[in-house]
Amino acid sequence: MKLPARISTFLLTVFCLTLSANVAAQTKAWGYNGSGELGIGNYINAPIPQTVTAMPDATNISSGLYHTLFLKADGSVHIAGVDVYGTLGNGGTQGEALTPMPVAGMTNALQVASNGYHSMVLKADGTVWAWGSNSYGQIGMGTFSPATCFCVNSPRQSLISNVIQIDASYVTSMALKADGTVWTWGTDSGDGTNGYVSSVPVQKGAANADFNNIISISGGDSHGLALKSDGTVWAWGWNSRGQLGDGSSDNHRNRVERVSGLSGVTQIAAGEEHSVALKPDGTVWVWGRNDRGQIGNGTMNSAGCLCVPLPTQANISDVVDIKAEGDFTLARKRDGTVWAWGSNFYGQTGSGGTANSQSVPAQSMVGDGNALVGAGLNSSFSSIPSFTTPTGSLVRHYGENVNLYFFGVTNAGTTGYSAIDPTATGLSVPAGYTIQPNAQAYNISTTAAFAKSVVCVKATSEYDPAQFALLKLLHAENGTLVDRTIYSSFRKRQLCGQVNSLSPFVVAKGLTPTPSGLSVSGRILNANNRGAARAIVTLTGQDGNTRFAHANPFGYYRFQNVAGSEIYTLRVISKQHQFAPQTITIVENISNLNFTPQQ
Helix, strand or coil: CCCCCCCCCCCCCCCCCEEEEEEEEEEEEECCCCCCCCCCCCCEEEHHHHHHHCCCCEEEEEEECCCEEEECCCCCCEEEEECCCCCCCCCCCCCEEEEEEEECCCCCEEEEEEEECCCEEEEEECCEEEECCCCCCCCCCCCCCCCCCCCEEEECCCCCCCEEEEEEEEEEEEEECCCCEEEEEEEECCCCCCEEEEEEEEECCCCCCCCCCEHHHHHHHCEEEEECCCCCCCEEEECCCCCCCCCCCCCEEEEECCCCCCCCEEEEEEEECCCECCCCCCEEEEEEECCCCCCCCCCCCCCCCEEEEEECCCCCCCEEEEECCEEEEEEEEECCCCCEEECCCCCCCCCCCCCCCCEEECCCCCCCCCCCEEECCCCEEEEEEEECCEEEEEEEEEEEEEEEEEEEEEEEEEEEECCCCCCCCEEEEECCCCCCCCCCEEEEEEEECCCCCEEEEECCCCCCHHHHHHHHEEEECCCCCEEEEEECCCCCCCCEECCCCEEEEEEECCCCCCCCCCCCEEEEEEECEEECCCEEEEEECCCCEEEECCCCCCEEEEEEECCCCCEEEEEEECCCCCCEEEEECCCCCEECCEEEECH
């Protein structure tokens, strides 16, 4: 086993993952690899991107201090690196995995997150699972680990539910609930005194009446960020490098405070001691430490706080996705190219060199079409996923930016997706629809034979609920884009469309909807009279148009803007139980249309 020397106060490894559309679908990794965290089978650093041959189907990537988590399309979680404080999650505290190995019991996963010596997984039922270092209660199971290893070396469920997003700081875990509240455990939890430690989740910012309706979170080394539904950014934690963005560089604040002079933000990312924000026009704004070019505007600060304590625009445009770890930032443009700036000691920018610093964004060598990026302390990853779609009545594929649901798969095949520039597809845009500067767009294809598919795309180009309601998912058909939207969730920042074939999908802003004023809601119950969390409900009109809704962790579902005086058929899709369809005429709001399993 080879362990790298620690080179910063808390962190030691930065990762970025990239998938290139110029080559076959694959995952790429580059940068520091002293603990085997790149998953490429050795301990050799990689300033030039290398293929992670065992992970062609990576759909979400996150890295800790000595390890990397890979989410696969089938919802399983794999890990690479060395075992320190039980970080591999295999029941031990020693060993290595130079190529990614599965983490037992981690199925139906939606998201992975890691930092320091612990890892987190968000499952489809809204539960959170964690393992690794637990010296500060960062596993969230109500106990601290003894001095024998200070760890929990296999996944345990955290004491929290109804979660839609997770992230981690060095010794802190974070979760965003569906109600827009933020919860933390480990150090600096809740709104207690500085250094307050909790082994159970505590609501962050509960005492601040303005800290609500949060739609995204991000954890740095020792500070946290939250994005509110009004486009403002809020921060807390250490501030010695100006990472809280209020113009100061004092030591620490446990209370949440708004970042000064910053609004209209759609995405956030926290690095080791710097913070990053993305706006709807595709511009990137950065603040905090800048001695290695972290701000990305061609400058470096070598005196005082070594920082730029107020948001400053980086020299990059057309960005759709940002990730920050350690002392550098990754940006994915709308054409799927990957750009990076900041520290480059180990080649973590992926541009082929190992210069100490990169103060302006540089393009990595992974090409275009990358559908996601991931980062750690000193290493980087990107991916253009490719995976097998097996036969079955309902096949789910999970991802950070794309979720796929195939109904009636009669022949197995290979499915994959890559990023495309929505402004350069050559497809006709329907009247009344507009393509936004940083809109998400993907070319999705499969060789599997299926009856129909529901495609869900992460939409982060709008922060305001009213504006988000105008977003639509367009599908390429016969040279034109067609609106196939059947479901949208502002809280999950997701758009879904139903199609009978796969091709390019583009997020666009559509026409102002004409409200029908009617809604249909109810609950799906299982055999124990409890909510069936993973059920899907479809609502089909006489014209054959079908909408769908996911039941929440308690089994509740809801359809809005349903046209009245029409006949609809509702069906429940569930792996656990069979439910009889219901046909109704909707003339008023319905709030108790429940389903129970057939006997």
